[in-house]
Amino acid sequence: MSGLRTDLYELRMAASYLRRGMTDRATFSLFARRLPPRRGFLVAAGLAEALTFLEEFAFDAADLRYLRDVGGFDQPTLAALSALRFTGDVWAVPEGRVVFADEPLLEVTAPIAEAQLVETGVLNIVTFQTTIASKAARCRLAAGDAQLVDFAFRRTHGIEAGAGVARASAIAGFAATSHVEAARRYGLAPSGTMAHSYVEAFPDERSAFRAFATDSPDNPIFLVDTYDTPAGVRAAVDVVAELGLTGPLGVRLDSGDLAALARQARTILDDAGLTHARIVASGSLDEAAVADLVAAGAPIDAYGVGTKMGVSYDAPSLDSAYKLVAVGDRPVLKLSPGKATLPGPKQVFRDAAGEADVVARRDEPAPGDREPLLVPVMRDGRRLEPADPPEEVRAARRRLDADLRWLPEPARRLTDPTPLTVTVSPALRALHDRVAAEARRGGA
Amino acid sequence: MSGLRTDLYELRMAASYLRRGMTDRATFSLFARRLPPRRGFLVAAGLAEALTFLEEFAFDAADLRYLRDVGGFDQPTLAALSALRFTGDVWAVPEGRVVFADEPLLEVTAPIAEAQLVETGVLNIVTFQTTIASKAARCRLAAGDAQLVDFAFRRTHGIEAGAGVARASAIAGFAATSHVEAARRYGLAPSGTMAHSYVEAFPDERSAFRAFATDSPDNPIFLVDTYDTPAGVRAAVDVVAELGLTGPLGVRLDSGDLAALARQARTILDDAGLTHARIVASGSLDEAAVADLVAAGAPIDAYGVGTKMGVSYDAPSLDSAYKLVAVGDRPVLKLSPGKATLPGPKQVFRDAAGEADVVARRDEPAPGDREPLLVPVMRDGRRLEPADPPEEVRAARRRLDADLRWLPEPARRLTDPTPLTVTVSPALRALHDRVAAEARRGGA
Missing domain, CATH: 3.20.20.70 (Aldolase class I)
Structure with missing residues (x-):
């Protein structure tokens, strides 16, 4: 898996972090900013391939030559990239689970250069497979x-x-x-x-x-x-x-x-x-x-x-994002119009009776007996369960079967669905307000 | 390139042809049945990768084991598939050329089992890249x-x-x-x-x-x-x-x-x-x-x-088809409602002044000084020009530059475009009418 399977800007940013010794662990959160038209829910998919991408991410000699000759990268940067592997941790919603807008599908925590370099690949894989699984689930409901x-x-x-x-x-x-x-x-x-x-x-x-x-x-x-x-x-x-x-x-x-x-x-x-x-x-x-x-x-x-x-003809992609939410222990966020984010590592808590989902800080206790959706799936660059492609598909299908039984009817509808409400926990809201105020001062 | 990168039905049909000694050369024609909404033209793309797919098409030992164990294919069929390579001829519209509905982008002539097996891959590659190039060309016109x-x-x-x-x-x-x-x-x-x-x-x-x-x-x-x-x-x-x-x-x-x-x-x-x-x-x-x-x-x-x-968001695919148009010397066609085809190998003749394109029999002389769009690109399973990915892109871009200068304004328009008219030559029309009459008798 060539490390060039990324956007050039990831490489430019990573090179800058490496040169500056910026080795803080950063957390990025992958989520859909909104549901596509005519969708009442999404089906999380792509995680297994994303983990394989992370495990295999590396630059070979030909990659480094190209970066030197065409990209103009200097020798210390090339040496650092040559040694670079993904060594981070990943929390994710298991494949086949039903999710909604603003709910993290996956969160990566790694030295910031690594977490940045894998953005393109991870976002690509999860966006694509989630888009298709969500469309296919609608076909399943129809049939x-x-x-x-x-x-x-x-x-x-x-x-x-x-x-x-x-x-x-x-x-x-x-x-x-x-x-x-x-x-x-x-x-x-x-x-x-x-x-x-x-x-x-x-x-x-x-x-x-x-x-x-x-x-x-x-x-x-x-x-x-x-x-x-x-x-x-x-x-x-x-x-x-x-x-x-x-x-x-x-x-x-x-x-x-x-x-x-x-x-x-x-x-x-x-x-x-x-x-x-x-x-x-x-x-x-x-x-x-x-x-x-x-x-x-x-x-x-x-x-x-x-x-x-x-091709998910009526909605061939998702408005997905992979956003920096923490650097070291410092929660961060983005204020761009229409693209604002919530700071810090997160958890999503779900109610068995179909009450609103709650997006919360990862370190919060579950409100009531709600179920946490994100679980650890990779530690120090190694997946926690060995890869097993057929079993991964079967397990995901069982999860979706269960979640479709749980999914409230307004969100299940094929026509004019209403997604489940997603609320933000008071603790996460307080964190957001504090970090936003700091960012407005810092950016001015 | 695993030969399993195809639909199972291609393998079932090919197995039947091989078992029956049906080695007649068949011609399949790849074309768009209609333009997607908001498209006044298409940009032919994907040919180079399709030719690579054809050159590499083969079944390895693991493929054959899977077909035996899961597909139930018998030993004589597996032996025939083991030896099978694509040995046919391809005519195609060069990449970067502007094309319209009903104009063949590519025609494959090969022993029928081979031509059938490669359908899925060739159709996939050409449909995808043509879809994206056509969307991207609209962006180019807008910019x-x-x-x-x-x-x-x-x-x-x-x-x-x-x-x-x-x-x-x-x-x-x-x-x-x-x-x-x-x-x-x-x-x-x-x-x-x-x-x-x-x-x-x-x-x-x-x-x-x-x-x-x-x-x-x-x-x-x-x-x-x-x-x-x-x-x-x-x-x-x-x-x-x-x-x-x-x-x-x-x-x-x-x-x-x-x-x-x-x-x-x-x-x-x-x-x-x-x-x-x-x-x-x-x-x-x-x-x-x-x-x-x-x-x-x-x-x-x-x-x-x-x-x-x-993802060509507003039109993420094409209504493309790969249709049998001849078996041996016998032109054939399909009469299914909305999916009717024109029989026999074809050519498209284009007028420099922007008059209607003419879809004709391949063996017809050009009407007037019109230019033929389809050219031979592969013979006996070997491409006629060696693969050169960067030069292929540059050449295609030059062709598109020229074709966009040629393209009449109604087809160039981003909003409510009117594609160029595509007519059928009298000789091809006569062939169609004759074969359709025969097919109706045969199918009844």
Whole structure:
């Protein structure tokens, strides 16, 4: 992992800190300043990859040469960067937990140069995966008892983003992914049917279905809309009879009026005695389209959700921030209009009955029997639990299942949701007021 | 490059083709079915990385074990996949060219199993980079003579997407990027200033500016909005005088009313004799915000554009498709509602005077003195020009410069643009009608 995977300004600032012997431990807090439109909650995700990024952060010889030749960095700085590793501590909200604006997802405490250098990578990873997991969770809420399959890989933001989307959607409860490498990496169920091109590669639809069922006899799903959907379903029925298939199978609808076509398909399948045949729908689906199909009572057993989830089409990023909140023992904050921050390391306390969350100082006692959301996950640059990608996804999914049961209905709603109220503890508010007054004097 | 970086259905279809000895060469055409909202044109991008993907596509022993153990693939199929490499030909529109809906960006001709397996990767890479380059080109049109700097890395869709965004925005004319590793990889200018955290890490703003200018004397840019912007500009002026700085320098505004603050900053700087000091603006900018600032006559020399460009916030994907258009010598097409395709390998002919583009059969002569947009870029699995990432970016940028001069004003407009008309040649129309009639008979 090249240490150049950061913004140049992180390197310029780190170089200045190193040169000046500014080795104070600083705390940075990563949070969303506000929820995107149409979001009642966020799903924390990306932590495991962020910890790997921190563990692997280092500059190799080629990195240092580039910084010397192009960046103009001097030899003492290069020597310091050569030895630099991330040696800090991290507290974070575990993946899969529901969070809201202003709640720290992650806090880094490390010598200030280290904490600064990793900003770009950590913010990138957590913002991306939280964005996608939050969108995918809305799809999950929309789908009710139907299954969801991640079909996004072909239009995610690059090859590697496809794996992040598969992972984030698995956390959100998607049952499978089309992305084979991501399935392997994260222990997910790979899922795949056939494309229109396969049907077109044969002289006619029946020949294609016959070939596919012969070559993929384990749960064949026939894509029936290449020419005419009801005719396609009938062709599938004929091929099933002809080959005497008795195991799991299904049809996929990828265009047209999915609710009406699903009903027609269901009737044709049932009339042929194929009541066990499943109906899969796909094609530009998002949570609104899925919710409409569910509300219409469309007999659809599984939804393939792709691009709209995989780029979080209606809200493709978060207004996230990674803000300095303490240097040594000194809490700090920023007063810029619209970007003000709360000082010091923090904790978030949650009430089991759905009362407002409380953002507090990390060293405060929990008010009542509220649960603290942030837990220590890394100490001295080493993660506290060994990396286990499949188990990390399963654990995150269990947490989200529990949190979605807890989440009050106004925040769960797909349309016009109202997020849970987040309050600031009196102790944190007092700290803020004191530090803000000092900063106004200092900056003038 | 693991061959598992594909959708499972590509593998199921390829396995079926291989088992059946279906080795006919197929042609797939990659194009946008329609332009996203608010787009008058697209900028072709991603080709170089797509060719690398094709050259490296292969299954290693671990891939094959996974396909056997989890995918249930049989030994003859695994043996065939083990030997499989991409051996096909590619025609494509060179990167940086302006294109429109229905115009093939890329056409792959290869034995059908190979052409199918690479669909996901090629479609992913070209869709992503074209999406970002198109958004970034709008920023370039908005900025007029001001410079643009890519600040997107912290909120792109994962770490690797940050490099793709740096590259795509460089093609679109961005002058520099904050992303150091991408700058190295693609020969771009790295750019970086300081963050609010740096200011906060010092007892006061002046101390921070003094330290930064001392440690980064080469073109220091002072971030002046941590506490109060005009006071910050004055602090920068004082530090410049105190240190006797005479070289290039500037201030950065990252919040508030950027037009008003830029005017105030300009006045303060000019009154202090710092007429050469540059003003950089950043903070949630997109092409509309930049155009507004330019229209307001804000004295801003450079814009740092981040998240909104880096995720193409208002249109984070394209309705792109990779469609089978020929098997052997047989042109094919798809009739699905809203997803109909044109059959056969194609060419796009462009008129220098801005008349409608013509999508034609690849083997047609050019109508008049129109220029063909698609050129051969890969033969027998080998790219025709050796890979040269920095030169590829520079060449693409030159092409876009020329195409933006050519692009008719209605398509260039940022608001309510009208794309160039794209017509279908009579020969291609006749082919379509013939193949559609055959398909309707075949599919019934």
